[in-house]
Amino acid sequence: MTAKVITALTYAETDVPNVSGEEFPADIGVLYHIPFNYSVIGQRLALLLYEKGVKLFEQEKLTVVFSTYLPATEIEDEMRLSNDGSRYITIGLNAEDFNRRSDQEKKAILLATTERILLTYDTEDQFTDDILEAVAIIREGDEDLPLLYRSKCDQKIEVHLSLRLFNNGQCQIYSTIKDKHGDVLRHDHLDDAHCLSVAMQRCGSILIRKNKVIIKPKKNILSKNLKPIEIEYSL
Known part of the structure; x- marks a missing residue:
């Protein structure tokens, strides 16, 4: 199948392997104490990736899943799809360490983790500059940016x-x-x-x-x- 431009980026969490037979990851917020407006990070980044035409997956929607069972920074992709066709990619993140961080630090971790996944799946470096530029714009945190x-x-x-x-x-x-x-x-x-x-x-x-x-x-x-x-x- 042909890769599609990313149009949505959301976050979830799990403490079990992301494999067939297990429940799908839940909305983030129980294992990882997340800032209330965390979703805006993914939404802004998705808009920029859409504008730049970044194509990494056969799905338009990416769900980044933070996991307590995987070692920190390890990425796992079991190719499972939800009913809405989202691509689930799991990455290890220590919940205890994350939860004691400030809200600003937590947002920085979300962004850095997402950037790592996007770059990992840009296997031919076709969109590397676009991804880095989009992430840099989000890091500036300018909410007035159209x-x-x-x-x-x-x-x-x-x-x-x-x-x-x-x-x-x-x-x-x-x-x-x-x-x-x-x-x-x-x-x-x-x-x-x-x-x-x-x-x-x-x-x-x-x-x-x-x-x-x-x-x-x-x-x-x-x-x-x-x-x-x-x-x-x-x-």
Whole structure:
């Protein structure tokens, strides 16, 4: 199968081997005392990897599993898939040592561990620079940084949708419309969302019409009450 661009990155934990016959890893938080906004790290990093087109696995979603049974830093991949098609990769991490760290140190460990897994599976060093650059951006911790989520262009304009993901998990959606020379025609704050998943539902697709751009929500039960956003522009 062909490798897919990474679109999501989450964390889990386990104290048993990640093999067939055992339960899937649980959400992180019991074995490892994690900062409340830890998920934002994975979400921001996934957006950057998506923007850079990083392809490492046959799955779009990566779940990094911290394990108390594996030796520290040892990586194990049993190729198990969950119902949502996530790729589970387990890495050893001493829970006692982790839990006595400060929140800032814990976030640094999460990021460093994720970076190690990504680089390990970049077997041909095709995306090494992209991974290192993405991790460096996340280390800066700038929550005001807009992260590109979706783009579309035609012969006259290009449209970019960016998401600004804050430390509390809330998200803002922005659009930028440029002409074929790269000059900005419009830059708009389109909407606010209480979490990244809602913002992504809002930005399902981009339609370019004469003097108008339409942002359509994804078609599913979660977005049934969302209406398209229309943005007028002039050249």
